[in-house]
Amino acid sequence: MIEVSNLIFTYPRAHQPAVRGISFRIEKGQIFGFLGPSGAGKSTVQNLMIGLLPMQKGSILYDGKTLSDMGKSFFNRVGVSFEHPNLYEKLTGVENLRYYGGLFDKPVIPPEQLLDMVGLGDAKNKRAGAYSKGMKQRLVFARAIMNRPDILFLDEPTSGLDPGTAQRIKEIILSERDRGATIFLTTHNMYAADELCDQVAFIDEGRLVAQDSPRNLKLKYGKKAIKVEYTSNGQIKSEILFVDRDEDRYRLSQLIDSGTVETLHSQEATLEQIFIKLTGRGLS
Amino acid sequence: MTARRGFCSLLKQDLVVAYRNGFFLVVVGLAVIFVILVRFVIPSEVKITPREYVVDLTEEQTIADLFMKKGLADILLPSEDALLSLMQEDRNTIGIVFRGSRENPTAVIHHQGHEPKKALNALSAAVSLVWNEAGALGRPSFSTPVLLRPESGKLPFNLSMIPLLIVTEVVLLGFLFVAVMVFQEKAEGSINAYRVSPRGTWTYIFSKSVTNVVLALCYGLLLFLPTIGPAPTLAAVLPLVTVASFLMTVTGLSVSVFFNSLSDFIYVALLVFVLFCLPVASYFFPAFKMPVFELIPSYPLMFGIREILFPTGKTGFYLPMLIRLAAESVVALLVAAWAVNRNLLKEAR
Numbered sequence: 144m145i146e147v148s149n150l151i152f153t154y155p156r157a158h159q160p161a162v163r164g165i166s167f168r169i170e171k172g173q174i175f176g177f178l179g180p181s182g183a184g185k186s187t188v189q190n191l192m193i194g195l196l197p198m199q200k201g202s203i204l205y206d207g208k209t210l211s212d213m214g215k216s217f218f219n220r221v222g223v224s225f226e227h228p229n230l231y232e233k234l235t236g237v238e239n240l241r242y243y244g245g246l247f248d249k250p251v252i253p254p255e256q257l258l259d260m261v262g263l264g265d266a267k268n269k270r271a272g273a274y275s276k277g278m279k280q281r282l283v284f285a286r287a288i289m290n291r292p293d294i295l296f297l298d299e300p301t302s303g304l305d306p307g308t309a310q311r312i313k314e315i316i317l318s319e320r321d322r323g324a325t326i327f328l329t330t331h332n333m334y335a336a337d338e339l340c341d342q343v344a345f346i347d348e349g350r351l352v353a354q355d356s357p358r359n360l361k362l363k364y365g366k367k368a369i370k371v372e373y374t375s376n377g378q379i380k381s382e383i384l385f386v387d388r389d390e391d392r393y394r395l396s397q398l399i400d401s402g403t404v405e406t407l408h409s410q411e412a413t414l415e416q417i418f419i420k421l422t423g424r425g426l427s
Numbered sequence: 428m429t430a431r432r433g434f435c436s437l438l439k440q441d442l443v444v445a446y447r448n449g450f451f452l453v454v455v456g457l458a459v460i461f462v463i464l465v466r467f468v469i470p471s472e473v474k475i476t477p478r479e480y481v482v483d484l485t486e487e488q489t490i491a492d493l494f495m496k497k498g499l500a501d502i503l504l505p506s507e508d509a510l511l512s513l514m515q516e517d518r519n520t521i522g523i524v525f526r527g528s529r530e531n532p533t534a535v536i537h538h539q540g541h542e543p544k545k546a547l548n549a550l551s552a553a554v555s556l557v558w559n560e561a562g563a564l565g566r567p568s569f570s571t572p573v574l575l576r577p578e579s580g581k582l583p584f585n586l587s588m589i590p591l592l593i594v595t596e597v598v599l600l601g602f603l604f605v606a607v608m609v610f611q612e613k614a615e616g617s618i619n620a621y622r623v624s625p626r627g628t629w630t631y632i633f634s635k636s637v638t639n640v641v642l643a644l645c646y647g648l649l650l651f652l653p654t655i656g657p658a659p660t661l662a663a664v665l666p667l668v669t670v671a672s673f674l675m676t677v678t679g680l681s682v683s684v685f686f687n688s689l690s691d692f693i694y695v696a697l698l699v700f701v702l703f704c705l706p707v708a709s710y711f712f713p714a715f716k717m718p719v720f721e722l723i724p725s726y727p728l729m730f731g732i733r734e735i736l737f738p739t740g741k742t743g744f745y746l747p748m749l750i751r752l753a754a755e756s757v758v759a760l761l762v763a764a765w766a767v768n769r770n771l772l773k774e775a776r
Contacts, residue, residue, distance in 0.1 A: 193623050197773065215625050223623040229616030231440065233447040238440070245436020246624040248429035286620065 145169040145192075145294070145325065150201035152187055161187045163349040164201075169342070174316070174326040176340030176357075178333065178414065180424060184349040185329045186226065189296055192327065193223055205294070219248050222292035226299045226329075228279030232272030236263055236282050239271055240289060247290045257285040260315060262308060276303045284312060288319060295319055298329045313339055333414035343414065347422040357414060364420055365412030369395065373403040383410060433626045437634040441608065445638050448611070450604055454596070454642050458649035461592045465654050469585040477542060478502075478517075479550070482510050482524045485532075489561045490525040511537065515739075519712065523554055532558045532567035540573040547571055589654055590732035591710060594725050596646045597668060598703040601639050601675030606683035606692055608635060609771070613687060618771060628768045632760065636676045643672035655736060663735045666749060671728045674756040675703075677763040684770040706730075724755055 145168065152162040162184045169175040179185050190196040192203055194210045194217075203210065210217060230239050240254035258267045261281040266274065271282060284300050300316065301309040316339055320326055330336055336343050337357050344354040353360060372381045382398075384391035398404050412420070445451065482504050483491035494503055504510045510522040514537060522537040534554045538547060551569055558567045612618040621631065647668045651661055682699065686692040706726035710733075720726050731748045734741055 195619070195622060215627050218623055218625040221623065223620075225616065225619060227616055229619050231444060231612075231617050232615055233444050234440070238443065242436050242440035242443075243620065243624065245439075246433045246621075246626045248433070248625055283620075 176336035176343035179346035222287035224287035368410035532563040602679040605679040
């Protein structure tokens with residue numbers, strides 16, 4: 144379990160804190176989505192959690208222990224996928240993984256197997272500098288999971304990937320969760336978060352504005368309504384009907400019985416709409 | 428065991444990156460160029476204008492009077508021992524000892540052995556003129572002994588460049604290569620990946636240092652073998668090259684982590700390079716020696732390698748010099764550990 148309490152961080156020479164009293168808790172084996180627009184403080188929180196930034200105020204506990212308690216050995220249990228691909232560009236894909244794997248104190252997944260998993264098997268002997276952005280992203284992702292981490296930090300893991308590849312990466316993320324890994328997913332992609340996360344937290348201007356499961360957030364902030372499209376006199380018409388109103392429920396059954404209904408859409412809110420409602424600004 | 432495995436993995440990676448960066452090519456290229464220069468371009472003798480000193484051991488002391496009248500009292504020395512002692516210190520000197528009397532004028536020209544024959548002939552002619560001016564009644568007789576240095580032979584000028592060339596590589600390339608590696612890792616962001624690995628500051632520093640030491644040893648061997656040959660002195664030179672390369676690498680690390688790019692760093696690099704090359708002046712002109720030069724690590728290295736390759740009889744210098752360089756390396760290592768930890772591995776940038 145990861146417990147983050149009252150985290151405050153100000154960058155040197157900055158006038159205002161980048162993170163202002165953030166607290167949350169991530170249960171073991173959960174995918175925790177950290178959603179927010181660029182500059183909201185997502186990466187700062189992640190960097191604090193992995194020790195790349197020094198703690199100023201607050202605490203971060205992993206099963207009751209701080210990073211200082213655990214020292215460098217902590218990173219045997221951790222995988223980190225960065226938003227910006229950071230690879231040795233003069234090394235091939237397989238070399239990047241092989242040498243990085245050698246830094247761990249425990250056995251790692253063979254590089255070739257990892258490259259096949261992320262669809263880079265054919266490019267394993269190509270230098271990373273010649274990879275496309277999406278290929279680099281996949282290689283960084285593969286590097287993050289190579290030590291079968293207990294805790295996985297993923298920063299925009301599907302950014303810049305085509306839909307097919309993104310789906311493949313999402314499946315691996317879910318399988319990592321099923322294996323028992325706790326996953327901290329930083330993203331501004333609400334669809335990825337909706338699809339993957341057990342819990343999401345919205346961060347805006349360094350503050351946490353909401354935290355719950357995607358379903359609960361939608362129930363809390365969305366409308367229990369259905370949008371119906373139907374044909375009438377050769378024209379497509381639409382109506383929004385609220386399921387908790389008797390007259391709307393009657394109207395819905397009328398339309399269904401008439402056989403003119405073309406489409407039915409539930410009107411639950413998307414995570415982006417909820418974020419806008421809470422903060423007044425979008426995620427992108 | 429696992430720490431050693433981590434170190435070996437990082438070292439392999441650094442060696443491959445160094446190879447792909449062309450560092451080995453640079454080292455081989457430089458060594459080949461310098462071997463060609465030493466063996467085929469730089470002459471084994473070079474014309475230099477030595478300083479002359481005079482000792483007057485004549486019965487009438489007429490020569491000393493003559494030189495004093497000409498305002499050249501500063502080149503007069505009181506005894507032959509003083510002259511020989513000065514010549515031992517300064518290889519760029521020639522000593523002339525006037526003996527005998529006007530009736531039986533003689534002169535001894537002590538020289539270092541590397542002076543061209545023409546220069547010695549010209550000097551003999553000049554000494555004859557001095558005797559004539561002093562009223563000699565016959566032609567002076569000459570002897571021109573080479574100054575004896577225990578175990579020393581004549582030092583060919585081209586080979587005398589070897590210590591200098593070794594030091595230049597160790598200082599310049601050792602300092603620059605490691606900086607290039609650091610800036611590359613910063614630019615790629617790959618340093619961030621290392622920061623979230625189980626390995627730490629010491630593994631990082633030692634991996635970079637060993638990579639540079641390997642490069643320095645390759646260069647040293649490539650330069651040494653075709654010029655000096657497979658001499659036993661190689662066994663004494665290589666430990667010096669190893670320690671000096673390590674020292675320069677950790678110094679380069681300590682400095683480069685404070686900068687973000689090679690273009691920012693280059694001015695500091697040039698400054699450090701000039702500082703470390705100051706002892707070169709003393710190498711060619713021993714009189715140009717300031718006490719502060721001896722504090723610069725390249726000084727003992729340069730003169731140490733020269734003494735190993737071309738011994739002049741000094742004994743007991745090797746181990747203290749090696750210990751001194753090792754002690755400086757330990758201090759530089761501690762500074763590097765602090766700098767790398769603080770500026771490279773601790774805080775996200």
